[in-house]
Amino acid sequence: MRRITPSQPRSHSTSRRDFLKLITTAGAGLTLAMNLPLALAAESTAAAGVDFEPNAFVRIGTDGRVTVLMKHLEMGQGTFTGLATLVAEELDADWSALVAEGAPADASRYNNLLFGTVQGTGGSTAMANSFMQMRTAGATARAMLVAAAAKLWKVPAAEIQVSQGILSHSASGKSAGFGELAELAAQQPIPDAKSLRLKDPADFAYIGQSLPRLDRGKTDGGALFTQDVQLEGMLTALVAHPPRFGASVQHYDATKALASPGVVDVVQIPSGIAVLAKDFWSAKKGRDLLDIKWDQSHAFMASSDEMLREYRALADQPGAVARADGDAVSALASATTVVEAVFEMPYLAHAPMEPMNAVVLVNDTGCEIWNGEQFQSIDQNAVASALDLKPEQVRINMLFAGGSFGRRANPQADYVLEAALIANAKRGTPVKLVWTREDDTRAGHYRPMYVHKVRAGLDASGKPIAWEQRIVGQSIMKGTAFESYSIKDGVDSTSVEGASTLPYQIPNLQVELHSVDHPVPVQWWRSVGHSHTAFSTEVIVDELARAAKQDPVDFRLQLLSQHPRHHAVLKMAAEKADWGTKLPEGWGRGVAVHESFNSFVAQVAEVSVQENGSFKVERVVCAVDCGLAINPDIIRAQIEGGIGFGLSAALLSEITLNEGQVVQSNFHDFQVLRINQMPAIEVHIMPSAEAPTGVGEPGTPPIAPAVANALSAATGQRFQRLPLKLSS
Amino acid sequence: MPITIQVNGASHALDATPDTPLLWAIRDHVHLTGTKFGCGMAMCGACTVHVDGQPTRSCVTPISAVQGKAITTIEGIESVVAQAIQQAWIELEVPQCGYCQSGQIMSATALLEKNRQPSDADIDAAMAGNICRCATYVRIRSAIKQAAAQLA
Ligand code: FES
Ligand code: FES
Numbered sequence: 102m103r104r105i106t107p108s109q110p111r112s113h114s115t116s117r118r119d120f121l122k123l124i125t126t127a128g129a130g131l132t133l134a135m136n137l138p139l140a141l142a143a144e145s146t147a148a149a150g151v152d153f154e155p156n157a158f159v160r161i162g163t164d165g166r167v168t169v170l171m172k173h174l175e176m177g178q179g180t181f182t183g184l185a186t187l188v189a190e191e192l193d194a195d196w197s198a199l200v201a202e203g204a205p206a207d208a209s210r211y212n213n214l215l216f217g218t219v220q221g222t223g224g225s226t227a228m229a230n231s232f233m234q235m236r237t238a239g240a241t242a243r244a245m246l247v248a249a250a251a252k253l254w255k256v257p258a259a260e261i262q263v264s265q266g267i268l269s270h271s272a273s274g275k276s277a278g279f280g281e282l283a284e285l286a287a288q289q290p291i292p293d294a295k296s297l298r299l300k301d302p303a304d305f306a307y308i309g310q311s312l313p314r315l316d317r318g319k320t321d322g323g324a325l326f327t328q329d330v331q332l333e334g335m336l337t338a339l340v341a342h343p344p345r346f347g348a349s350v351q352h353y354d355a356t357k358a359l360a361s362p363g364v365v366d367v368v369q370i371p372s373g374i375a376v377l378a379k380d381f382w383s384a385k386k387g388r389d390l391l392d393i394k395w396d397q398s399h400a401f402m403a404s405s406d407e408m409l410r411e412y413r414a415l416a417d418q419p420g421a422v423a424r425a426d427g428d429a430v431s432a433l434a435s436a437t438t439v440v441e442a443v444f445e446m447p448y449l450a451h452a453p454m455e456p457m458n459a460v461v462l463v464n465d466t467g468c469e470i471w472n473g474e475q476f477q478s479i480d481q482n483a484v485a486s487a488l489d490l491k492p493e494q495v496r497i498n499m500l501f502a503g504g505s506f507g508r509r510a511n512p513q514a515d516y517v518l519e520a521a522l523i524a525n526a527k528r529g530t531p532v533k534l535v536w537t538r539e540d541d542t543r544a545g546h547y548r549p550m551y552v553h554k555v556r557a558g559l560d561a562s563g564k565p566i567a568w569e570q571r572i573v574g575q576s577i578m579k580g581t582a583f584e585s586y587s588i589k590d591g592v593d594s595t596s597v598e599g600a601s602t603l604p605y606q607i608p609n610l611q612v613e614l615h616s617v618d619h620p621v622p623v624q625w626w627r628s629v630g631h632s633h634t635a636f637s638t639e640v641i642v643d644e645l646a647r648a649a650k651q652d653p654v655d656f657r658l659q660l661l662s663q664h665p666r667h668h669a670v671l672k673m674a675a676e677k678a679d680w681g682t683k684l685p686e687g688w689g690r691g692v693a694v695h696e697s698f699n700s701f702v703a704q705v706a707e708v709s710v711q712e713n714g715s716f717k718v719e720r721v722v723c724a725v726d727c728g729l730a731i732n733p734d735i736i737r738a739q740i741e742g743g744i745g746f747g748l749s750a751a752l753l754s755e756i757t758l759n760e761g762q763v764v765q766s767n768f769h770d771f772q773v774l775r776i777n778q779m780p781a782i783e784v785h786i787m788p789s790a791e792a793p794t795g796v797g798e799p800g801t802p803p804i805a806p807a808v809a810n811a812l813s814a815a816t817g818q819r820f821q822r823l824p825l826k827l828s829s
Numbered sequence: 830m831p832i833t834i835q836v837n838g839a840s841h842a843l844d845a846t847p848d849t850p851l852l853w854a855i856r857d858h859v860h861l862t863g864t865k866f867g868c869g870m871a872m873c874g875a876c877t878v879h880v881d882g883q884p885t886r887s888c889v890t891p892i893s894a895v896q897g898k899a900i901t902t903i904e905g906i907e908s909v910v911a912q913a914i915q916q917a918w919i920e921l922e923v924p925q926c927g928y929c930q931s932g933q934i935m936s937a938t939a940l941l942e943k944n945r946q947p948s949d950a951d952i953d954a955a956m957a958g959n960i961c962r963c964a965t966y967v968r969i970r971s972a973i974k975q976a977a978a979q980l981a
Contacts, residue, residue, distance in 0.1 A: 177925030177963045313919075319927030320918045322863015322903035326928060329862035337857070362846060380857035381866075382849045454867050454875060454928040454962045503865070503928025504962045538868045734922055738968070742925055745964020768872035768960060777953035779966035 153283035155245050155291060157210040158238035159188055160202075165266060165280030167194045169235075170204040172211035172220065173227040174475045175316050176453075176502035176509070177742070178797040179735035180227040182314045184235050186731055190307045191239030191299060192246075194279070195266030201315045203499030206477035219582070220477040223510045223625065225698035225795025228731060232793055233299075240297040242286075249285035250277060302729070302790060311734030316501065326503050330460045330471045332531035336365055336377040338523045339384040339535060341391050343373060345400035345761040346545060346620045350374060350393060357390040367391070368526040372515075375523045381535055401620045402761040409445060409552065412573040412617065416443060416554035420571055420613035421591035423601040427609035432567030436558025440644045444555070444637040445822045447755035449548035449626055450771055455503025456541035457516040461524035462531040467494030468524070472517060473502025475509035479582065483514035484521040506627040506746065511546060512581035515622075542771050543763040547756055548626030549575040553600075553637040557607075563649030565660065568610045570600050570637070575623045576616040591616065595625070599634030599695065599802065604667050605642065605660040621758070627746055631697040631802040639693040639806030640820060643813065653692055653810065654680055667694055670703040670724040670787055677785050678705035678722035687711070688719070689815025693803035700799035701726040701787075704744070706780070706807035710815045714827050718748060718780040718808055726787035727794045736796050737784040743800025744782055749773040751805035752824050832892050836861065837905025847893035851885075852876040854892045855902060863903035863931045867960065874959030877932040878902050884939035886958075903931035911938045913979050917972040925963035933959050937973050946977055 153161040160168040169185040181201035189199055204211045208220040214230040216223075243263055250268045251258040254275045262269050269276035302308075318324035343349060353374050355367035363383025368375050374391055378384035433439060460471040467490050474480065474497050485492045502509055511517070520534035536544070551574035558567040577595050578587035587594050592614050594601070601612045626632060646656035654675045661668040671694040675681075684690060687710050694703040707720040723740055730736055753772040757764045765771040809820035818828055831842040834851070836859050843849070843858045855864050855878070864887060867875030871886040878887045879901040906915075914937050917923075924930045933956070940947055940955035947955065952973055961969065 177927065179925070314922055314924075316924075316927070319924035319930050320915045320934060322861070322931050324927050325862075326865075328866060331860060331862070380845075380853060382845070382853040382857070386846075452962060454865070454873070454926065454960065456866070502926060504926040506962075535866075538870075538873075738922060738925060738965070741967050742964045745966060746962070748964075767870055768868050769870070773960055773962060774964060774966075775958075775960060776956045776966040776969060779964065779970075782967050 151284050153287040155242045156238050159242045161279050161283045163280050163283045165278050167198045168200045168202050171201050172204045174222040176505040181316050183228050183731050184231055186307050187235035188239035191236045192243045193263040198266050206481045206497035208478045222475045225798045228793045236299050244292045245286045245289040246282050248289040249282045308731050324501055326501050327458045327473050335531040337381045337384045337533050338375045338377045339388045340373045340375045341388050343395050348395045348397040348400040351396035352394050354392040358387040361387045361390055370522045372519050404759050405757040412552035415573045415615045416552050416571045420615040423592045423597040423614050424612040429567050429569040429609040429611035432609035433558045437561045438559040438648045441556045442821050444553040446551045446633045448550045450542050450756050451506040451508035453504025456538055457536045459517050459520035460533045461520045463524045463528050470497045473509050474499040480514045480517045483518050488525055507625040539766045542766050545622035546624040549623040551633045555641045557641050559649055565607045568607045571613045573615040577623050595630045598630035604664040628798040628801040635695040635802030636805045640809050643810040666701045666726050670701045670726050673724035674703035674705050689811040691807045691810025693806040695802045697799045699794040702799045702803050704803040704807040706811045708811040714829050720781045722783045724785045727796050728789050728791035729793045730786050739796040740784045740800035741782045744804045745774050747801040747804035751808050836900045848891050851887035851890040861902050861904050874932040875929050877935040884936050910941045913976040914938050917976040921968050921972045923965050923968040923972050929961045
């Protein structure tokens, strides 16, 4: 049995070390330190003596263990490994001594440098914002270890070598491991960051190698997710949520629920009625027995079809201007050929494998949270303000997340706040809020539904001269902490990104936006705006190429001469995919190239269409330029996963509303990709010396248009809707 | 009368109603948390355990149905096949978030126990019930093949 006791109030300096104390009893829980590379593992170093903590990111134990404090959430994207690689590189550490540990919520030390003062993970920024910071952290620690050795051995610091966690001085023959020098290193002055010399890329030993991942315990059940936290006396809470957005509890009767075995309490919170029980199943049965009358007088009652009609009508009207080059309207009027399409893209749930959940304990000293924590600042502040605490009284333990795809960074702190409010009603008792898959699917916070209307024109020579695109959908940023940063002149940049940044050389280009207000909660979903703009833009570009009777790759390459990185990945993908060679009967090949989050990705998809009208994506060849490749294998994994995630949306998934109710509820009707639908994937990484960017999201946008274009090549049909369907 | 189940060779008398799904008995009563909750309706495979060697969705299996049967969870697998699968999983760095992987490994182990040389179609048939939202499918397939080759 594995149990965790909540931490005692403590100062920051000791917080990480003892905030989780394990009580292990006979049976399971054997190799805990190895299997729980998060905060839990810290215990073993704590006992070993005085640690060397030169900065907020590195701690070296007297046992030689190098712990890297992770300010970013590990949700599968490999960030623990990537960030630790940067530290290990500049520290010249032994990789096998590295341990990753979740940093506490403290934006003064752990803010995302690309989010201003906010601590959080998203936008494929973990590597980009940490690249210099984590290298500097490693270099600082190294300099202090060297200074310690120089002092101890009475030799010049410049003569000391460091390699694989060992410091040595060849003239005197002295050597020592990091652990032996830790105590003395801790007494050395912290060097000025400017005095540090970071490595020349030519000397990188770890960066560019595919070091083994640090987020272990994922093959033996040992890795600790929020769902797995067990605290002494903990209750499990399930919440009955309203059936429609905007509805609320009118009255409820909990008599039967309270009489159900295992149920301990029923509490009303703003988001619904929570049933607390000794275990999940008792809570679930108790919830089923609640008798609730909902007030639906303010509920949102629209259906997706109506909303689409509204969106399509809006797409015929001019909107707020996101980009205006030249005069698109006149150019379209003078064009020889005009291609026009209206695209529809549905709401999408993130549906990570681990449904939303959080463990919270509220007591007299404050509030402690255990969570796959993606948005520390937002959650900490939201909970503090709801519970009338100071933000620093809200302590957050960042555990592994069983996927997120953006969902766990909720701008309203939705599920974390829900858990905190339940726990606040049961002060002194730890509460684990568990959402069922149905709760998770129906809770909203979807990728918004969008309609795009695009008109594009060619001149007589087949050159594109005009592009007009109108985008209609809800704004993700409106009402969030990022609103003033993201919304300018009525344009939410995250609604139009990818279209407003269209790289092709088209002299007259207009992109407009209608931001629609609806009470369906919306949220960033892996690749945000790019998840829909890549589809419409890259399908239209293919249609233009066809109208111009040009090869889709050549056509794009000509229009990308000012964009060398797009150009290069497109060329690489086409070459590696043997673009232009013959395919079997019934197959088609399609291409798309798209930049997102400063990474450049081109994909060539091959599809086979069967006689019965079904089709399969057989193979995807991808080229990616994400700057300097820190860990090529993790880059490949993220691109493979990003393609698979995008394929779910391209082929299968949609959330629809029927009179305001979410139709889908679980994986039988919100379908996602399975192994038999996964294509073979080849990922080619562009060699680059540019600063590293992210790879969590950029693999997703190009796949839907690449597949649509392949299907068009195979069948001659046009595709203007996701998920893709062949017409019979 | 408490219901007794055998998990990884140990008996557990449970203070739980007979309709309690095996998944929640394992997680909330036996306190083994490697077996995951993903859907609760046999659609995702995250909760896969072995019952008398058969891969079983524990979320829809009441404890009343598994009394006297040998239940094995991810924490308890130790066969040569299971070890080969786990080793291939690590060597090929299959897991991303990792949440689905206990279930994937339980399904893959059950497949190789029965079929040491699975074809792609066999892999599809055995593994299509296990969703990986991180879409690690390319590597799952490769790792099954690598484990099979190592066992051959
Ligand atoms: S949780 Fe049992 S199959 Fe999904
Ligand atoms: S590894 Fe994340 S769901 Fe499979």
